[in-house]
Amino acid sequence: MGGSSAVIAFLEKLASVFSSVSGIGFWLFLVGFTLILLIAAAFLVRVLVNLIKLIPNMTTSQFLRFILAAGIILVVVGLFIP
Numbered sequence: 870m871g872g873s874s875a876v877i878a879f880l881e882k883l884a885s886v887f888s889s890v891s892g893i894g895f896w897l898f899l900v901g902f903t904l905i906l907l908i909a910a911a912f913l914v915r916v917l918v919n920l921i922k923l924i925p926n927m928t929t930s931q932f933l934r935f936i937l938a939a940g941i942i943l944v945v946v947g948l949f950i951p
Contacts, residue, residue, distance in 0.1 A: 875950075920935075
């Protein structure tokens with residue numbers, strides 16, 4: 870649960886920073902930031918779906934390289950998440 874507590878702490882700190890901000894600039898920033906997050910999430914989902922579609926057409930060596938790369942990525946990401 871270390872990752873979820875870090876996210877909660879980050880969101881609390883972000884909320885305290887934004888609590889003193891007001892005006893149209895804040896709302897424009899918030900809308901723009903939300904749009905960027907939505908586009909990034911949609912791109913990530915599209916890449917994952919394309920990778921999943923490629924798996925049945927892979928040779929054994931390509932599949933093993935894919936699994937190895939996925940494992941390395943998960944280990945690296947796991948090192949940075951507390």
